[in-house]
Amino acid sequence: MRTYRWIAAGLLFLAHAASGQDASVVARGEYLARASDCIACHSNPGDKPFGGGRPMVTPFGTLYSPNVSPDRVTGIGAWTADEFYTMMHTGRGRSGALLYPAMPFAAYTKMTRADVDAIFAYLKTVPPVHRPNNAQDLRFPYNNRNLLLGWRTLYFKEGEYKPDPSKSSEWNRGGYLVEGPGHCSMCHTAINALGGSSASAAYQGGLIPMQDWYAPSLTSNKEAGLGEWSIGDISDLLQAGVSTRGAVYGPMAEVVHNSLQYLSDADIRAMSVYLKALPSTGETAEPTKAQVQDKLRLFPLGKKIYTAQCAVCHGSQGEGRGVDFPPLAGNQSIQMTSSVNPIRMVLNGGYPPGTIRNPRPYGMPPFAQGLSDEEVAAVVTYIRTAWNNRGTAVTDADVNALRSAPLD
CATH class of the missing domain: 1.10.760.10 (Cytochrome c-like domain)
Known part of the structure; x- marks a missing residue:
């Protein structure tokens, strides 16, 4: 009887330990989902979170975000962690189909397996939404996914973020957040006619297609380059949406509301350190x-x-x-x-x-x-x-x- 009690107590302890570990992973996943701003695209305003269906108008037609709630029929409830990681890391769906780059897999590929697994663990805990996914509505020839092979050759490089050993741990943490989950370059780098962006023009600003808002250059001190800003002012703008240097509006206001305001002070500071250190380029021309x-x-x-x-x-x-x-x-x-x-x-x-x-x-x-x-x-x-x-x-x-x- 005594042996049985010891075994039962041991099993109960292990169950509580596993439950606590799972809870911490889920909490971390929720934080990272916030950092990745998943809810912005995968939640149609007014509908249940993560049920998908939000239309995204592009120069090539209209894309609809998929259901990423844990519904087993219409969402990701039947997915495995390996399948979810493959999608985030390689830009291929569960069936192997190539994803359209409106999904920022070119940035998410830089996230660690542990972080992606945590997001998956969190998404499995949100209320399931039974909502079939919309068919994508792209014009010919953009509705041919095979053409994405060419796009990927030009604009996609698979692989996790590599820390720069010559930089501080804070700078590298900021680089990971900005380049990976934050996918900041998607807006702050100009998009060309093929829907891609040049690495040489990274963070030099550009008009956001179909939205008629301009994402400013983060490298030019004559635009939004942050070399002349204090770390405090940058942090205030990212986390509060306002600072003594200005305020955010338009698409960036949505990013701050859905994502950045929930990040820790340390992570916001790390992002600020990284953004402030971006090299200065792209100065403006004299008036005509x-x-x-x-x-x-x-x-x-x-x-x-x-x-x-x-x-x-x-x-x-x-x-x-x-x-x-x-x-x-x-x-x-x-x-x-x-x-x-x-x-x-x-x-x-x-x-x-x-x-x-x-x-x-x-x-x-x-x-x-x-x-x-x-x-x-x-x-x-x-x-x-x-x-x-x-x-x-x-x-x-x-x-x-x-x-x-x-x-x-």
Whole structure:
């Protein structure tokens, strides 16, 4: 009897230990799923999380995200950990089919097996959603998956992240998060006509296809290059969505809301260290003669509109009022080569994301109904060129082209 009790006690101890280990793996997987922003694509707004079906409009047609809930028929409930890792690491589905690169497997391939297994363990614990996957709706010839072999030859390199021994452990942790789960280069590197991006142009910025938002260069100090920023300001922007240097809007606001606000202070700092160290490239060109003439024509009208509509929040000299009303003088996001983002902000307004550190953000009102194309062009030209800002003038046509841009 005594022997039996010892065996029973031992088995109970092992069961509790395994349960605790499983719980820690699941918790780590939830954290990594946040870092990877899985919910953003695999959850259709208003539907149950991870049930898929979110349409993603691309230049090649519309893709629909798959169901990654643990439903055994329509989701990944019948998958094995090996099959899930193969998909994340190689960009091939359970059947061996090549995945379209809207799925950021080119970044996820850099994640360790342990981290991928943890995400899989977490996804197996979320409520199952019985929702059949949509057929992809791509135009010919892009609906032929065999063409992806050529894309993969040009733009995909399989393999885990390799730490740089000459850098600090903090820099390498940031590099792993930025290059792997964070897949930051997908937006901040220009996409070409084949849907790929050049490694030589990494993080040099580009227009996000079909969304009409510009992801700024993270390497140019005349755009969003972070070499002149403090680690604290970068961390604030990533985690809170606002800092003394500016605020995030558009697609980046969604990233902060769904993902970055939940990361630890240490991981956010590590990402900041890595991003700040990116080499400086891609400086902007001098304004053209036409842009100089446009500035001279629009500047007086822009100043008048700014004084009447904007100065009460952003200050008469563009100095701003803390993180609630960010400065416009010296604000790199205002001065970028592309004027898309400031035009959209004046037209549509918007809010930074509501975050744990900034739960009630102040917003920017829309002016699309109250200002003409010329008036919007004038005020955007003013804020891009006043107070020693180095931006260039914008035109009525630039504004008109963005009036019908999608709001999400």
